[in-house]
Amino acid sequence: MKKMIALLMGLTLLSVSPATAETEVDSSLVFLQKAENYLNAAVKESLYREAIRYRPDCAECYFRLGKLFLSQEKYEEAMSEFYFAAEFDPYLEGLHYYLGSTYEMQNNFQGAMGEYYLVIEHSEDPKIKASAHLSIGSIYDAVALPESSLVHFKKATEYDKSNAIAHFNLGIAYDDLQNHHQAILCYQRAYALDSTDIDALVNLGVDYCQLERYDDARDIFLIGLDKDPDNFKLTYNLANTYLLMEDYENARDKFIRAIEMNPGKSEAYYQLARIYDELGDYENAESAYGKFLDIAPPYYEIAVEEAKRRVETLQKR
Numbered sequence: 001m002k003k004m005i006a007l008l009m010g011l012t013l014l015s016v017s018p019a020t021a022e023t024e025v026d027s028s029l030v031f032l033q034k035a036e037n038y039l040n041a042a043v044k045e046s047l048y049r050e051a052i053r054y055r056p057d058c059a060e061c062y063f064r065l066g067k068l069f070l071s072q073e074k075y076e077e078a079m080s081e082f083y084f085a086a087e088f089d090p091y092l093e094g095l096h097y098y099l100g101s102t103y104e105m106q107n108n109f110q111g112a113m114g115e116y117y118l119v120i121e122h123s124e125d126p127k128i129k130a131s132a133h134l135s136i137g138s139i140y141d142a143v144a145l146p147e148s149s150l151v152h153f154k155k156a157t158e159y160d161k162s163n164a165i166a167h168f169n170l171g172i173a174y175d176d177l178q179n180h181h182q183a184i185l186c187y188q189r190a191y192a193l194d195s196t197d198i199d200a201l202v203n204l205g206v207d208y209c210q211l212e213r214y215d216d217a218r219d220i221f222l223i224g225l226d227k228d229p230d231n232f233k234l235t236y237n238l239a240n241t242y243l244l245m246e247d248y249e250n251a252r253d254k255f256i257r258a259i260e261m262n263p264g265k266s267e268a269y270y271q272l273a274r275i276y277d278e279l280g281d282y283e284n285a286e287s288a289y290g291k292f293l294d295i296a297p298p299y300y301e302i303a304v305e306e307a308k309r310r311v312e313t314l315q316k317r
Contacts, residue, residue, distance in 0.1 A: 028055035032064065044068055059089035063098070070102055078102050091122050097132055109139050130160030137169060146176035164194035171203060180207040198224055202233045209241055217241045232261045236268060248275050266296045270303055277310070286314040 031051035035044045048065040052058060066081030082099045085092055100115030112135070119132035137152030150173035156166035171186030187204040191197055201224040208217035221238035224231060239254030255272040258265065273288035289307045296304050 028052070028058050028061060032061060035064070041068060041072060057088045059085045059087075059092050059095075061085075062088070063092055063095055066102075067098055070098060070105075073105070075102050075106050093123060093125055094128055096122070097128055097135075100132070100135060104135065104139070109143075113139060126159040127163075130156040130158075130163055130166060133159065134163070134166050134169065137173070141169070141173065141176075146173050149173045150177065162193055164190045164197055164200075167193065168197065168200055168203075171200075175203070175207065180210045183207050184211075198228050198231055198234065202231075202237060205234075205237055205241070209237075209244065214241055214245045218245070230261065232258060232265075235261060236265065239268070240271065243271060243275065248278050251275050252279065264295060266292050266300065267303075270296070270300075270307060273307065273310070282314050282317060286311055289314075 028051040031047045031054065035047035035051070038044050038047070045065065045068060048061055048068065051061040052065070055061065062081045062085035066078045066085060069075075069078035069081060079099070079102050082095060082102065085095055086099070089095070096115045096118040100112045100119065103109070103111035103115060116132040116136050120129055123129050123132070133152040133156040137149040137156065140146075140149035140152065150170065153166055153170035153173050156163060157170055160166060167186045168190040171183040171190065174180070174183035174186060184204060184207045187200045187207065191200040191204065194200070201220055205217040205220040205224070208214070208220060218238065218241050221234050221241060224234040225238065228234065235254055236258040239251050239258055242248075242251035242254060245251075252272065252275045255268050255275065258268045259272065262268070269288045269292035273285050273292060276282070276285035276288055289311045293304060293307050293311070296307075
């Protein structure tokens with residue numbers, strides 16, 4: 001009898017069941033959409049859980065909740081939610097990238113690499129593939145394998161040509177391999193894509209100095225300081241560039257400015273003392289050498305000995 005009722009009511013069941021499912025799906029989506037309108041983490045979490053209550057197999061719901069926990073540095077909770085998401089949709093776009101990020105934040109680099117490689121293998125989004133290569137490259141960079149990091153940074157730039165960070169990191173990999181010419185091209189590209197990236201200008205100027213292109217280095221540092229006048233790295237590197245160019249007065253002024261910004265930078269006092277020496281300002285030279293000796297770290301043995309000898313000579317004048 002039950003079978004006959006089921007058959008007789010088949011058309012009714014077919015018409016009712018999809019409507020019920022659609023209502024459940026719509027309800028979960030409503031809560032997901034509501035969650036995006038709130039900044040408060042507790043409210044967002046509550047709405048995500050409501051979405052899951054309406055649809056327990058909603059991979060996207062678990063995924064978003066996992067990302068919320070990841071942003072709060074709750075790595076175990078994030079991992080748990082990502083695993084639930086993977087159970088219902090193993091290749092949900094972006095899921096394995098965030099799983100990899102969670103592993104990486106826990107210093108589980110092997111687990112992170114495994115997830116990033118899954119992204120590269122299965123994702124259809126070139127930008128996510130680029131991010132995965134970028135993350136793998138950063139891991140290799142952290143363990144001092146520049147050849148491997150270069151391969152992945154280069155792949156990141158191929159998948160996402162507009163990714164300024166990928167070009168910047170590729171430049172660092174080239175620098176690690178002493179290929180400053182290629183590094184310069186990468187930093188130029190990174191800065192062209194993101195003109196707020198002052199670090200790209202810093203590294204670009206440093207590479208010009210490495211190649212003894214001091215005029216180019218000076219111009220780059222000046223461009224940077226025009227954008228960010230209080231940037232210590234730009235100021236300090238410009239001071240060194242002027243020193244390499246034997247422009248002692250400009251070098252002196254920039255080292256003084258660098259010391260004002262960062263009084264604990266012992267090298268700046270040493271370089272400033274050398275410049276005062278060169279300019280015949282022996283009183284200030286002795287003072288700058290003394291400040292260097294007061295704060296110089298132990299690994300500056302040669303500079304410390306030279307400063308001591310020079311102070312003794314100046315005191316005998």
